[in-house]
Amino acid sequence: MAPIVSSGQYDYDLLVIGGGSGGLACAKEATGFGKKVVVLDFVIPSERGTTWGIGGTCVNVGCIPKKLMHQAALLGESLHEARSYGWNVPNSISFNWESLVEAVQNHIKSVNWVTRVQLRDKNIEYVNGHGVFEDAHTVVAKMKNGKERRITAKDILIAVGGRPHYPDFPGCKEYCITSDDIFSLSTPPGNTLVIGAGYIGLECAGFLRGLGYEATVMVRSVILRGFDRDMVNLVQAEMEEKGVKFLIGKTPTKVSKQPNGKLLVEWLGNKVIEQGEFDTVLVATGRKALSKELNPLAAGLEVHPESGKFTVNAEQTNVPNIYAVGDVLHERPELTPVAIQAGKLLAARLYNGGKEHMDYDNVATTVFSPLEYGCVGLTEDEAINRFTEDKIEVYHAYYKPTEFFIPQKNVKNCYLKVITLLEAPQKVLGMHFIGPQAGEVIQGYAAALK
Numbered sequence: 332m333a334p335i336v337s338s339g340q341y342d343y344d345l346l347v348i349g350g351g352s353g354g355l356a357c358a359k360e361a362t363g364f365g366k367k368v369v370v371l372d373f374v375i376p377s378e379r380g381t382t383w384g385i386g387g388t389c390v391n392v393g394c395i396p397k398k399l400m401h402q403a404a405l406l407g408e409s410l411h412e413a414r415s416y417g418w419n420v421p422n423s424i425s426f427n428w429e430s431l432v433e434a435v436q437n438h439i440k441s442v443n444w445v446t447r448v449q450l451r452d453k454n455i456e457y458v459n460g461h462g463v464f465e466d467a468h469t470v471v472a473k474m475k476n477g478k479e480r481r482i483t484a485k486d487i488l489i490a491v492g493g494r495p496h497y498p499d500f501p502g503c504k505e506y507c508i509t510s511d512d513i514f515s516l517s518t519p520p521g522n523t524l525v526i527g528a529g530y531i532g533l534e535c536a537g538f539l540r541g542l543g544y545e546a547t548v549m550v551r552s553v554i555l556r557g558f559d560r561d562m563v564n565l566v567q568a569e570m571e572e573k574g575v576k577f578l579i580g581k582t583p584t585k586v587s588k589q590p591n592g593k594l595l596v597e598w599l600g601n602k603v604i605e606q607g608e609f610d611t612v613l614v615a616t617g618r619k620a621l622s623k624e625l626n627p628l629a630a631g632l633e634v635h636p637e638s639g640k641f642t643v644n645a646e647q648t649n650v651p652n653i654y655a656v657g658d659v660l661h662e663r664p665e666l667t668p669v670a671i672q673a674g675k676l677l678a679a680r681l682y683n684g685g686k687e688h689m690d691y692d693n694v695a696t697t698v699f700s701p702l703e704y705g706c707v708g709l710t711e712d713e714a715i716n717r718f719t720e721d722k723i724e725v726y727h728a729y730y731k732p733t734e735f736f737i738p739q740k741n742v743k744n745c746y747l748k749v750i751t752l753l754e755a756p757q758k759v760l761g762m763h764f765i766g767p768q769a770g771e772v773i774q775g776y777a778a779a780l781k
C-alpha cells in the first residue's frame with residue numbers, strides 16, 4: 332500500500348493516545364478514510380510489575396482473559412455434571428493453574444500479534460511510547476529506553492482508559508494484587524480474599540471458586556450497586572451455593588505478611604476490628620482514569636474535579652481538536668463495545684461526513700458471575716422512580732433449563748424480569764436475565780429497546 336501523507340501542516344491527521352478498544356477502533360476507521368494516523372500505546376507496569384502488549388485492558392487484563400477463566404471454571408462444573416449424563420469421568424479430576432495461565436497468555440499474545448499485523452497492513456504507525464501533551468497539537472512520546480519523540484497532529488484522540496484503584500490502607504499496594512495481575516499469576520492464588528463487590532470482584536471470586544480455590548468477597552456496602560436488586564440477590568444466592576463467602580458491611584484496614592507467607596487482613600466490621608488469613612488478596616474497588624498522567628493542562632484540557640475524567644460533547648473535549656472515547660469519559664459506561672462504537676462513529680463524523688452520534692443509553696451489559704447476569708435498560712427501582720409504580724408493569728419468570736435436571740442443579744436462580752411502560756409509547760424499559768449464556772442472549776435484545 333502506498334504511504335498515506337498528512338493533509339496539512341502537521342505530521343499526522345490523527346494522533347491516538349492509547350491502543351486499546353476505543354483508540355484502535357477509531358484509528359482503523361480513520362485510516363480507511365485515507366487519513367494519516369499514528370497510535371501511541373504504553374503500559375506502565377502494575378505495582379506487582381505486571382506488564383503486557385498492545386490492545387489495551389480488554390485484550391490483555393480484562394474481558395478476554397476474564398472470559399477464558401470463567402469458561403475454565405464452567406468446564407470444571409460440566410466435567411462433574413458429565414458423570415450423571417453417562418460419561419465415565421475419573422474421580423480424581425485435577426486442575427492445573429499454571430497450564431490455564433499459559434493457555435490464556437498464549438491466546439493474548441496471539442491477539443497482540445494480530446493487532447500489530449493489522450496496524451502495519453492498514454498503514455497505521457504504532458509507537459510504543461507514553462504520550463504526554465506539550466500543547467494542543469503536540470504530544471511527546473516517551474519510550475522505555477528514555478528516548479523521546481515529538482509528534483504533531485491536526486486531531487488528537489485520548490483513549491487512555493484507566494487502571495485499578497488502590498484503597499488507602501497499610502499494606503495494600505505492597506501485598507495486594509489487582510485484575511492487572513491475576514490473569515498472569517505464576518503460582519496458584521490459593522485461598523483468596525477479593526475486596527470490592529462490583530463486576531470485577533464478583534467475576535474473579537466466581538471463577539476462582541469454580542477452579543477450586545476458596546474465595547471470599549468483602550463488601551463495603553452493597554453488592555453490584557446500580558443493578559436490579561432482585562437479580563443481585565439471585566446472583567449472590569447462586570455464588571453462596573457454589574461456596575463463595577461474602578463479608579458484608581466490612582472495610583479493610585490493614586494487610587500484613589505473616590512469617591508463614593500468608594497475608595493477615597484486618598477489617599472493620601460491627602465497630603470492631605476483625606481479621607482473617609489468606610494466600611492472596613485481590614483489590615477490585617473500581618478504576619482510575621489515566622488522564623492526569625497526560626499533562627492535560629499543557630493542552631488547555633479540563634478534567635472533571637471528582638472523577639478526573641474528561642467531560643465531552645459528542646466525544647469532543649473543551650479543546651476543539653482534542654477528542655476522547657472509552658473509559659476516560661466522565662459518567663459513561665466503562666465497557667468495550669461502548670469504547671469501540673464511540674471510536675468508530677467519531678472517525679466517520681470527522682473524516683467521512685458521518686452524522687450518527689454515540690447513544691450511551693440502554694447499553695447491554697453482563698456480569699460474568701458463575702450463573703451469568705445480563706441486562707439492558709432500567710432496573711425496577713429506576714423505572715418506578717422515573718415513571719411511578721402504576722405506570723409500569725413488571726413480568727417475572729422463573730426459567731428452568733432442562734439440562735439442569737439430570738445433574739440435579741438448582742434451577743431456582745435462573746430468572747427473567749421484564750419491565751414495561753404501560754402508557755404511550757408502551758415499550759420495554761428494562762430486561763434482566765440470569766441463566767446460562769445470559770451474556771450472549773441479552774446482547775440480542777439491546778436493539779429492542781431503541
Ligand SMILES: Cc1cc2nc3c(=O)[nH]c(=O)nc-3n(C[C@H](O)[C@H](O)[C@H](O)COP(=O)(O)OP(=O)(O)OC[C@H]3O[C@@H](n4cnc5c(N)ncnc54)[C@H](O)[C@@H]3O)c2cc1C
Binds near residue numbers: 348353461491492665
Ligand atoms: C478485569 C476486567 C474485565 C472486564 N470485562 C469486560 C467485559 O466482559 N465486557 C466489557 O464490555 N468490558 C469489560 N471490561 C472493561 C473494558 O476492558 C474497558 O471498558 C475497555 O478496555 C476500555 O477501552 P479504552 O479504549 O477506553 O481503554 P483501554 O482498553 O484501557 O486502552 C487504553 C490503552 O492506553 C494505554 N495508555 C494509557 N495512557 C497512555 C499514554 N499516556 N500514552 C500511551 N498509551 C497510554 C494503556 O496502557 C492501554 O493500553 C473489563 C475490564 C476489566 C479490568
Ligand SMILES: NC(=O)c1ccc[n+]([C@@H]2O[C@H](COP(=O)([O-])OP(=O)(O)OC[C@H]3O[C@@H](n4cnc5c(N)ncnc54)[C@H](O)[C@@H]3O)[C@@H](O)[C@H]2O)c1
Binds near residue numbers: 617664699
Ligand atoms: N462484564 C463486564 O462488562 C465488566 C467486567 C469487569 C469490569 N467491567 C468494567 O470495569 C469497571 C471497573 O470494575 P470494578 O469492579 O473494579 O468497579 P465497580 O465500580 O463495578 O465496583 C467497585 C466495588 O468496590 C467497592 N469499593 C470502592 N472503594 C472501596 C474501598 N475503599 N473499600 C472497599 N470497597 C470499596 C465499591 O463499593 C464496589 O462494590 C466497571 O465499572 C465496569 O464498567 C465490566
